[in-house]
Amino acid sequence: xxxxxxxxxxxxxxxxxxxxxxxxxxxxxxxxxxxxxxxxxxxxxxxxxxxxxxxxxxxxxxxxxxxxxxxxxxxxxxxxxxxxxxxxxxxxxxxxxxxxxxxxxxxxxxxxxxxxxxxxxxxxxxxxxxxxxxxxxxxxxxxxxxxxxxxxxxxxxxxxxxxxxxxxxxxxxxxxxxxxxxxxxxxxxxxxxxxxxxxxxxxxxxxxxxxxxxxxxxxxxxxxxxxxxxxxxxxxxxxxxxxxxxxxxxxxxxxxxxxxxxxxxxxxxxxxxxxxxxxxxxxxxxxxxxxxxxxxxxxxxxxxxxxxxxxxxxxxxxxxxxxxxxxxxxxxxxxxxxxxxxxxxxxxxxxxxxxxxxxxxxxxxxxxxxxxxxxxxxxxxxxxxxxxxxxxxxxxxxxxxxxxxxxxxxxxxxxxxxxxxxxxxxxxxxxxxxxxxxxxxxxxxxxxxxxxxxxxxxxxxxxxxxxxxxxxxxxxxxxxxx
Amino acid sequence: xxxxxxxxxxxxxxxxxxxxxxxxxxxxxxxxxxxxxxxxxxxxxxxxxxxxxxxxxxxxxxxxxxxxxxxxxxxxxxxxxxxxxxxxxxxxxxxxxxxxxxxxxxxxxxxxxxxxxxxxxxxxxxxxxxxxxxxxxxxxxxxxxxxxxxxxxxxxxxxxxxxxxxxxxxxxxxxxxxxxxxxxxxxxxxxxxxxxxxxxxxxxxxxxxxxxxxxxxxxxxxxxxxxxxxxxxxxxxxxxxxxxxxxxxxxxxxxxxxxxxxxxxxxxxxxxxxxxxxxxxxxxxxxxxxxxxxxxxxxxxxxxxxxxxxxxxxxxxxxxxxxxxxxxxxxxxxxxxxxxxxxxxxxxxxxxxxxxxxxxxxxxxxxxxxxxxxxxxxxxxxxxxxxxxxxxxxxxxxxxxxxxxxxxxxxxxxxxxxxxxxxxxxxxxxxxxxxxxxxxxxxxxxxxxxxxxxxxxxxxxxxxxxxxxxxxxxxxxxxxxx
Numbered sequence: 001x002x003x004x005x006x007x008x009x010x011x012x013x014x015x016x017x018x019x020x021x022x023x024x025x026x027x028x029x030x031x032x033x034x035x036x037x038x039x040x041x042x043x044x045x046x047x048x049x050x051x052x053x054x055x056x057x058x059x060x061x062x063x064x065x066x067x068x069x070x071x072x073x074x075x076x077x078x079x080x081x082x083x084x085x086x087x088x089x090x091x092x093x094x095x096x097x098x099x100x101x102x103x104x105x106x107x108x109x110x111x112x113x114x115x116x117x118x119x120x121x122x123x124x125x126x127x128x129x130x131x132x133x134x135x136x137x138x139x140x141x142x143x144x145x146x147x148x149x150x151x152x153x154x155x156x157x158x159x160x161x162x163x164x165x166x167x168x169x170x171x172x173x174x175x176x177x178x179x180x181x182x183x184x185x186x187x188x189x190x191x192x193x194x195x196x197x198x199x200x201x202x203x204x205x206x207x208x209x210x211x212x213x214x215x216x217x218x219x220x221x222x223x224x225x226x227x228x229x230x231x232x233x234x235x236x237x238x239x240x241x242x243x244x245x246x247x248x249x250x251x252x253x254x255x256x257x258x259x260x261x262x263x264x265x266x267x268x269x270x271x272x273x274x275x276x277x278x279x280x281x282x283x284x285x286x287x288x289x290x291x292x293x294x295x296x297x298x299x300x301x302x303x304x305x306x307x308x309x310x311x312x313x314x315x316x317x318x319x320x321x322x323x324x325x326x327x328x329x330x331x332x333x334x335x336x337x338x339x340x341x342x343x344x345x346x347x348x349x350x351x352x353x354x355x356x357x358x359x360x361x362x363x364x365x366x367x368x369x370x371x372x373x374x375x376x377x378x379x380x381x382x383x384x385x386x387x388x389x390x391x392x393x394x395x396x397x398x399x400x401x402x403x404x405x406x407x408x409x410x411x412x413x414x415x416x417x418x419x420x421x422x423x424x425x426x427x428x429x430x431x432x433x434x435x436x437x438x439x440x441x442x443x444x445x446x447x448x449x450x451x452x453x454x455x456x457x458x459x460x461x462x463x464x465x466x467x468x469x470x471x472x473x474x475x476x477x478x479x480x481x482x
Numbered sequence: 483x484x485x486x487x488x489x490x491x492x493x494x495x496x497x498x499x500x501x502x503x504x505x506x507x508x509x510x511x512x513x514x515x516x517x518x519x520x521x522x523x524x525x526x527x528x529x530x531x532x533x534x535x536x537x538x539x540x541x542x543x544x545x546x547x548x549x550x551x552x553x554x555x556x557x558x559x560x561x562x563x564x565x566x567x568x569x570x571x572x573x574x575x576x577x578x579x580x581x582x583x584x585x586x587x588x589x590x591x592x593x594x595x596x597x598x599x600x601x602x603x604x605x606x607x608x609x610x611x612x613x614x615x616x617x618x619x620x621x622x623x624x625x626x627x628x629x630x631x632x633x634x635x636x637x638x639x640x641x642x643x644x645x646x647x648x649x650x651x652x653x654x655x656x657x658x659x660x661x662x663x664x665x666x667x668x669x670x671x672x673x674x675x676x677x678x679x680x681x682x683x684x685x686x687x688x689x690x691x692x693x694x695x696x697x698x699x700x701x702x703x704x705x706x707x708x709x710x711x712x713x714x715x716x717x718x719x720x721x722x723x724x725x726x727x728x729x730x731x732x733x734x735x736x737x738x739x740x741x742x743x744x745x746x747x748x749x750x751x752x753x754x755x756x757x758x759x760x761x762x763x764x765x766x767x768x769x770x771x772x773x774x775x776x777x778x779x780x781x782x783x784x785x786x787x788x789x790x791x792x793x794x795x796x797x798x799x800x801x802x803x804x805x806x807x808x809x810x811x812x813x814x815x816x817x818x819x820x821x822x823x824x825x826x827x828x829x830x831x832x833x834x835x836x837x838x839x840x841x842x843x844x845x846x847x848x849x850x851x852x853x854x855x856x857x858x859x860x861x862x863x864x865x866x867x868x869x870x871x872x873x874x875x876x877x878x879x880x881x882x883x884x885x886x887x888x889x890x891x892x893x894x895x896x897x898x899x900x901x902x903x904x905x906x907x908x909x910x911x912x913x914x915x916x917x918x919x920x921x922x923x924x925x926x927x928x929x930x931x932x933x934x935x936x937x938x939x940x941x942x943x944x945x946x947x948x949x950x951x952x953x954x955x956x957x958x959x960x961x962x963x964x
Binding site for chain 1: 486489493496497499500501504505537538540541542543557559573576577579580582583584585586587588589594600610611613616618620621622625626627629630631632634635636637638639640641642655656659674675677678681686687689690705708709712766769771796797798799811812813814815816822824825827828829830831832834835836837838839840841842843844847850853854855856858859860861862863
């Protein structure tokens with residue numbers, strides 16, 4: 001801790017001195033305070049000042065001369081003070097941007113959360129990493145390896161015809177087998193997470209196609225709905241029952257089908273084997289493409305994960321999407337798609353056009369994390385922990401008389417709850433003050449007037465010991481509201 | 483070096499043992515060879531084996547028992563051997579992907595380079611980082627800070643309404659002033675590099691617009707042309723003279739203008755002040771939007787960088803794009819756009835829809851690198867080194883009788899060369915065997931039958947001591963070819 005504090009102080013010093021020099025607040029040759037004097041003045045260790053000065057010497061901001069201490073270098077980087085621009089306000093809004101831009105995307109919000117959610121006491125929020133479960137040391141070790149000179153070419157260069165070959169082979173060897181999947185490297189594309197994969201596939205399948213339409217699950221992932229709408233694709237919502245998507249209700253005029261068979265979001269339902277067979281049969285009969293979003297398969301809390309729908313696909317009709325957002329963390333922006341190689345080739349071309357490729361640093365760090373066994377170990381640890389939290393949640397919910405919605409299922413890292421008569425968006429706002437964070441269910445529904453009495457309660461970010469207390473407080477608030 | 487070798491061996495051991503356990507090649511309780519025995523057998527240090535075993539214990543693959551050494555854990559992660567799928571070949575190409583997909587993007591290649599270019603002796607290639615100039619230690623130190631527990635929330639979470647605030651403020655304080663630019667945080671969007679920024683802006687300006695058309699520089703950046711074509715935008719090529727884009731030749735029916743005023747690629751021309759004023763006047767008269775791609779401003783080798791075109795813009799008509807690809811490395815995939823806040827808001831929405839946001843790791847690491855002064859120091863060092871290389875190149879070219887193309891200019895990290903009568907694509911293929919890498923000029927031209935006698939010769943990746951030799955060899959090959 002002390003070491004971290006010292007690094008923080010050293011950084012503040014380096015930042016202040018280097019930016020003052022760049023801003024022209026010192027002249028070349030100006031003498032800096034002695035390390036002893038500055039340390040005493042600031043009340044910090046002399047070594048901290050010395051280390052900051054030495055780093056600034058290495059970067060050419062300062063120079064040392066025998067017996068004269070540290071001085072501002074003649075060659076210090078940065079701009080001269082005189083060159084600094086005065087901020088000039090524009091003459092006025094010369095361009096009518098409202099007319100110039102479609103103004104469609106600024107309104108896309110998806111699921112939002114308060115910025116300060118980590119400081120809340122009862123964060124029943126889904127999809128964020130738990131810093132207490134995350135193996136920081138192992139991850140840092142992998143990052144250190146990825147940043148070594150040996151890997152510089154891979155990490156610093158640009159990928160064109162391939163991604164990081166090590167990551168691709170690690171996904172194939174260490175992650176896909178857990179889903180009963182097998183792939184050749186040319187069938188795998190690394191993406192900026194599942195959202196990016198969904199977008200790429202939607203553009204490839206529907207761009208320029210007459211009457212584009214896709215069936216989606218309702219309730220379902222709100223950002224898929226948005227993405228299809230903004231891509232000009234008609235998204236046809238199809239309801240679920242206990243076995244998953246109602247295959248019998250899929251309309252005839254769709255060309256593709258987006259499903260989450262492993263754990264449907266938000267209900268947690270795992271699609272039955274029978275329903276999976278029906279989907280594949282229907283896809284064959286109607287020449288449909290099926291997109292399987294397997295965003296959190298590794299988090300199956302109560303039993304062995306079901307095989308991927310893709311593992312049953314003998315016709316290469318299923319495009320499979322995996323993601324490291326839930327198993328590692330969403331800010332990593334890393335996922336992949338597994339598809340026939342012509343699809344991968346086109347998706348790679350489109351991804352390159354739009355945003356090139358996920359950075360080498362994140363690809364190679366994740367590759368080491370998989371290779372060293374840390375990844376599967378971490379998934380295992382999360383699953384063990386989530387199993388405990390899941391049971392605590394079930395007990396607390398039962399005690400509080402809060403019932404799961406129908407249809408819904410236990411298995412993922414969240415519960416889908418219906419509280420008849422309670423407007424959960426209003427409730428969520430009200431209980432935020434008490435530190436309780438829930439996710440209102442309305443955004444998951446396709447309807448413009450969605451039911452307001454649902455919520456998702458997740459346990460991936462709340463410590464065990466706060467669960468019972470949090471659910472009890474939620475129950476009290478519910479009682480008050482109904 | 484020895485430490486690195488040991489880390490490599492330890493990694494191989496961990497990888498082999500953890501994947502064998504996951505694959506079911508050991509049963510729970512199986513005893514592993516003793517550290518002493520395995521070390522002797524493999525001819526490596528015992529400590530390496532011990533450290534690998536201990537890491538596997540920490541990850542739950544192995545357990546230790548007093549006096550019985552290391553055994554496979556009952557709780558080892560991974561799948562049982564029986565569950566491993568046999569790879570089953572698909573029944574056949576059931577889906578006609580050629581009909582199903584537009585097949586447009588797979589053909590996009592842009593500028594390609596041989597995969598083994600780093601092993602070539604004379605790599606006159608542009609745009610790749612030089613590992614001998616890159617400050618690995620400072621960068622790793624910044625990555626270590628970004629991966630600390632203190633920053634976990636920023637790095638692991640997802641950005642919605644903003645990017646990493648530290649990176650945004652560092653760009654504003656430490657990088658933009660060097661371009662005479664000033665920005666408020668809401669005017670800045672972090673992008674996946676300049677390519678991503680160009681794509682976002684093209685979609686925002688032209689999507690759904692009747693008769694979309696933009697003027698581009700010819701020769702110019704090939705991937706901008708591709709990007710516009712694939713976005714359905716008519717790209718009108720406009721030639722340059724010594725002062726830059728021929729403003730008088732910009733046709734009337736375009737709505738936007740893409741320019742590289744700082745160093746035009748591939749000619750290296752810096753746009754004159756008069757031409758800049760003409761562009762802004764024309765933009766005002768015709769209500770044009772100007773996109774300034776300032777991809778390598780920091781690399782001005784011979785003189786102080788010219789101010790950005792954007793710094794003259796009093797009407798907020800110029801959208802400015804910056805990139806860390808050249809100053810740090812392209813695999814980082816990090817850049818930014820500076821634009822009026824309504825544009826930034828829409829671009830953020832579109833970026834989020836397509837690929838969310840550049841990873842927290844790369845954003846925060848770069849933020850520290852800027853904050854600590856390493857960034858401007860690194861840019862300064864590169865500039866100093868490139869100045870030396872530039873003079874060596876000029877001397878060698880003069881001695882070899884190789885002339886710069888007209889119009890072109892000295893200033894960036896490359897030269898634009900015309901070799902009348904020599905087909906440079908054929909030449910490039912031929913001299914590759916001799917370890918000489920040049921970039922043929924044809925892809926930079928908009929014409930379907932581009933002139934074949936141009937090439938770009940860069941010096942950002944070739945060490946000083948190979949320049950004279952490389953140019954002499956190139957000159958000999960040229961003599962032979964003409």
